[in-house]
Amino acid sequence: MVSARTDDDLFDEFLTQRGHEPEVVEWENNYNKKQCPDCGALHDSAASTCSVCGWDPFR
Numbered sequence: 001m002v003s004a005r006t007d008d009d010l011f012d013e014f015l016t017q018r019g020h021e022p023e024v025v026e027w028e029n030n031y032n033k034k035q036c037p038d039c040g041a042l043h044d045s046a047a048s049t050c051s052v053c054g055w056d057p058f059r
Helices: 007-017
Strands: 028-030 033-035
Touching: none
Parallel strands: none
Antiparallel strands: 028 033
């Protein structure tokens, strides 16, 4: 069975074939809190998605 590929997967493959390495974006740490790399909002360490902009590290 073939799984569906996301646009991000296709774009990462495109960049890799042309010598670029896609970055993995993760939470930043700031004063014992997680900081969203997209909007800069601070969250408790248990947060899994940004409640301000909806950023998810697994998307």
